[in-house]
Amino acid sequence: MLQKLFFKRLKRGPQVVLEKDFGAIISLTGLQSGDTVIDAGSGSGFLAIRLGSIVAPAGKVYSFEWRDDFAELARKNVEKAGLSDVIEIAKADVFAGFPKDGADLVTLDFAGSDKAVPHAFAALKSGGWCVGILPNAEQMRDFYLAGAAAGFEAVHAIDVTVKNWLIRPHGCRPETMGLNHTAFLVFLQKPAAKPIKTSDA
Amino acid sequence: MLQKLFFKRLKRGPQVVLEKDFGAIISLTGLQSGDTVIDAGSGSGFLAIRLGSIVAPAGKVYSFEWRDDFAELARKNVEKAGLSDVIEIAKADVFAGFPKDGADLVTLDFAGSDKAVPHAFAALKSGGWCVGILPNAEQMRDFYLAGAAAGFEAVHAIDVTVKNWLIRPHGCRPETMGLNHTAFLVFLQKPAAKPIKTSDA
Amino acid sequence: MLQKLFFKRLKRGPQVVLEKDFGAIISLTGLQSGDTVIDAGSGSGFLAIRLGSIVAPAGKVYSFEWRDDFAELARKNVEKAGLSDVIEIAKADVFAGFPKDGADLVTLDFAGSDKAVPHAFAALKSGGWCVGILPNAEQMRDFYLAGAAAGFEAVHAIDVTVKNWLIRPHGCRPETMGLNHTAFLVFLQKPAAKPIKTSDA
Amino acid sequence: MLQKLFFKRLKRGPQVVLEKDFGAIISLTGLQSGDTVIDAGSGSGFLAIRLGSIVAPAGKVYSFEWRDDFAELARKNVEKAGLSDVIEIAKADVFAGFPKDGADLVTLDFAGSDKAVPHAFAALKSGGWCVGILPNAEQMRDFYLAGAAAGFEAVHAIDVTVKNWLIRPHGCRPETMGLNHTAFLVFLQKPAAKPIKTSDA
Numbered sequence: 001m002l003q004k005l006f007f008k009r010l011k012r013g014p015q016v017v018l019e020k021d022f023g024a025i026i027s028l029t030g031l032q033s034g035d036t037v038i039d040a041g042s043g044s045g046f047l048a049i050r051l052g053s054i055v056a057p058a059g060k061v062y063s064f065e066w067r068d069d070f071a072e073l074a075r076k077n078v079e080k081a082g083l084s085d086v087i088e089i090a091k092a093d094v095f096a097g098f099p100k101d102g103a104d105l106v107t108l109d110f111a112g113s114d115k116a117v118p119h120a121f122a123a124l125k126s127g128g129w130c131v132g133i134l135p136n137a138e139q140m141r142d143f144y145l146a147g148a149a150a151g152f153e154a155v156h157a158i159d160v161t162v163k164n165w166l167i168r169p170h171g172c173r174p175e176t177m178g179l180n181h182t183a184f185l186v187f188l189q190k191p192a193a194k195p196i197k198t199s200d201a
Numbered sequence: 202m203l204q205k206l207f208f209k210r211l212k213r214g215p216q217v218v219l220e221k222d223f224g225a226i227i228s229l230t231g232l233q234s235g236d237t238v239i240d241a242g243s244g245s246g247f248l249a250i251r252l253g254s255i256v257a258p259a260g261k262v263y264s265f266e267w268r269d270d271f272a273e274l275a276r277k278n279v280e281k282a283g284l285s286d287v288i289e290i291a292k293a294d295v296f297a298g299f300p301k302d303g304a305d306l307v308t309l310d311f312a313g314s315d316k317a318v319p320h321a322f323a324a325l326k327s328g329g330w331c332v333g334i335l336p337n338a339e340q341m342r343d344f345y346l347a348g349a350a351a352g353f354e355a356v357h358a359i360d361v362t363v364k365n366w367l368i369r370p371h372g373c374r375p376e377t378m379g380l381n382h383t384a385f386l387v388f389l390q391k392p393a394a395k396p397i398k399t400s401d402a
Numbered sequence: 403m404l405q406k407l408f409f410k411r412l413k414r415g416p417q418v419v420l421e422k423d424f425g426a427i428i429s430l431t432g433l434q435s436g437d438t439v440i441d442a443g444s445g446s447g448f449l450a451i452r453l454g455s456i457v458a459p460a461g462k463v464y465s466f467e468w469r470d471d472f473a474e475l476a477r478k479n480v481e482k483a484g485l486s487d488v489i490e491i492a493k494a495d496v497f498a499g500f501p502k503d504g505a506d507l508v509t510l511d512f513a514g515s516d517k518a519v520p521h522a523f524a525a526l527k528s529g530g531w532c533v534g535i536l537p538n539a540e541q542m543r544d545f546y547l548a549g550a551a552a553g554f555e556a557v558h559a560i561d562v563t564v565k566n567w568l569i570r571p572h573g574c575r576p577e578t579m580g581l582n583h584t585a586f587l588v589f590l591q592k593p594a595a596k597p598i599k600t601s602d603a
Numbered sequence: 604m605l606q607k608l609f610f611k612r613l614k615r616g617p618q619v620v621l622e623k624d625f626g627a628i629i630s631l632t633g634l635q636s637g638d639t640v641i642d643a644g645s646g647s648g649f650l651a652i653r654l655g656s657i658v659a660p661a662g663k664v665y666s667f668e669w670r671d672d673f674a675e676l677a678r679k680n681v682e683k684a685g686l687s688d689v690i691e692i693a694k695a696d697v698f699a700g701f702p703k704d705g706a707d708l709v710t711l712d713f714a715g716s717d718k719a720v721p722h723a724f725a726a727l728k729s730g731g732w733c734v735g736i737l738p739n740a741e742q743m744r745d746f747y748l749a750g751a752a753a754g755f756e757a758v759h760a761i762d763v764t765v766k767n768w769l770i771r772p773h774g775c776r777p778e779t780m781g782l783n784h785t786a787f788l789v790f791l792q793k794p795a796a797k798p799i800k801t802s803d804a
Contacts, residue, residue: 172341
């Protein structure tokens with residue numbers, strides 16, 4: 001089990017996918033031990049490390065980043081997490097396509113990610129999922145529509161809210177202030193391969 | 202990757218932990234491949250199967266249930282999921298203690314689960330997590346207070362809301378109606394082992 | 403129209419009913435110009451002043467408070483608001499019953515208010531509403547059950563959340579942090595008077 | 604007090620502003636007895652009637668509608684509500700400007716309402732409020748930006764959620780399903796008049 005303290009030790013440069021969003025990604029895509037993931041962009045490596053902790057030991061996370069400073073930070077964080085065998089941080093221009101394919105999951109977390117949705121489609125196995133992590137409502141809409149245009153099915157868009165409760169012996173209530181928003185999430189599923197129909201069928 | 206369709210094929214008798222809650226459990230406890238989980242009660246086996254898909258292939262889920270009909274249903278669902286090597290469904294009276302220990306995670310999803318919190322403490326590794334899944338606010342409060350009394354630290358209580366968005370080319374908005382509530386979740390962490398102080402220290 | 407700036411000038415001692423909760427009270431009870439309101443306890447007078455601004459000029463708000471310092475503060479705030487003809491702040495032990503009746507609306511905002519629910523029933527017109535403002539979930543439950551026991555119908559319990567959005571030309575999203583909770587609201591409606599049936603009917 | 608039953612008797616053709624949104628409008632603008640309101644478009648008259656019940660008896664609601672069938676429906680509903688002295692339903696092309704001014708509040712509830720925001724500015728008193736009721740996030744953004752461009756200050760955008768709770772003696776929890784969304788609300792305040800500075804000041 002990854003210790004919570006570990007996450008506090010990770011150096012965080014760019015913004016990270018928060019736990020509530022990571023949880024929804026794992027849960028709704030059914031990601032599991034042994035799966036292959038493409039993650040773009042790496043940022044601080046936070047999402048790659050969380051994904052790597054799920055697909056390890058046999059699975060793989062290929063994480064692409066075009067900024068050298070972020071790639072360097074992500075690589076250091078992956079090492080600290082002891083997941084260098086599972087996660088590969090590589091430099092790539094994700095708008096030009098992904099250098100890997102056969103993925104069970106592609107996560108896209110960068111500005112303009114709707115432009116990369118057709119590349120995600122190409123890089124996924126049948127039945128695989130592409131997930132967009134998008135701060136603004138308009139980006140959610142564009143990503144969703146790009147997914148439908150690229151041939152994805154089972155397209156849906158959500159936001160996740162976690163409310164903390166204040167518990168005392170005499171009574172409980174939600175905390176007065178809380179986290180309202182990190183990002184919208186869009187889930188796109190590539191159609192499952194259909195059996196070839198023969199004249200005997 | 203577990204196919205979404207698979208989950209639709211599972212026979213669901215008792216109420217199941219919904220995906221949003223499962224996601225928060227994985228995410229906030231840091232559960233990963235290779236971990237050991239105690240799950241009580243089994244219900245339809247839904248939570249055990251989701252947990253098993255994360256800890257496989259080297260990890261284990263020990264799932265305890267005292268109703269024979271639920272145990273039977275859970276066992277069939279585990280078989281269908283192809284996880285019989287990872288998940289063991291056993292009959293046990295969880296109010297009397299767990300027949301296993303050394304767990305990274307204990308999940309408690311049954312009425313009166315606050316009474317079993319001290320047993321969860323005993324069955325966990327240092328730094329491990331106990332998670333309660335509780336329909337009512339009063340149950341959340343009682344579980345939380347039982348956790349603090351049993352010696353847990355880092356105690357917190359949440360509820361998770363997932364809002365679906367309706368996306369159309371001319372604009373986006375949340376869907377008119379949606380799921381408001383499944384359960385409250387309480388997270389209790391067992392203190393990490395402290396180094397033994399000797400007279401030389 | 404009451405200026406927003408006015409509200410900033412009010413001296414606030416005890417906690418006040420926030421605008422989102424005030425809005426729900428007006429909206430769901432249908433309070434309007436000319437109505438009679440009983441308000442207990444006065445606190446800083448904030449709720450009495452808001453209610454007074456709706457029922458003025460012909461309506462009345464009788465606001466009861468047992469702490470002298472709060473009553474004094476409320477009276478000063480009512481004067482500043484120019485509503486001394488509409489709102490009367492009086493000292494009263496609300497657990498012993500209300501010195502007024504024939505109310506369209508009774509608002510109860512003090513610890514232990516469930517004990518005063520039968521007094522509210524007695525003080526209301528047929529079809530009138532009693533609203534409880536309650537910080538904790540357990541208080542909401544007790545107030546609601548006291549309402550059902552006292553003969554109210556159309557009983558319901560809610561919480562109201564207002565999310566602020568951050569709007570920029572390139573896109574919009576909810577603000578990162580926000581107000582999660584002020585109070586639960588319980589609405590109890592006294593049954594409408596039924597026509598007396600005679601043997602001719 | 605307006606009886607809840609009354610609202611059930613209103614004929615509802617076009618979509619209505621729901622109670623939670625009406626409550627936020629009253630509460631955040633400080634509307635009160637005696638105020639003047641411009642309401643466009645009338646729709647079924649629901650919002651005009653709720654506003655009329657607050658500003659009566661001395662205030663006025665001028666409600667504009669360009670569809671003859673809606674205007675007719677609204678007029679009938681206003682009569683049923685007994686508010687014909689307070690509310691005037693008139694036909695008008697609101698994109699060409701409002702035939703009234705000196706308003707404390709202008710409510711805009713129709714597609715393309717951002718185009719009418721400068722007309723609302725012209726029709727308002729200093730310190731008055733313009734409120735937009737907007738189904739989609741993109742409409743909220745456009746209305747908000749039109750407000751800032753037209754000279755409004757204190758611009759803010761919200762959505763309001765009301766969660767119903769299920770209360771039973773053994774415990775309470777939010778209802779499983781609920782209303783997620785009706786509309787976004789944008790509030791624009793016209794700057795208060797500033798005193799003219801003379802050379803003597």
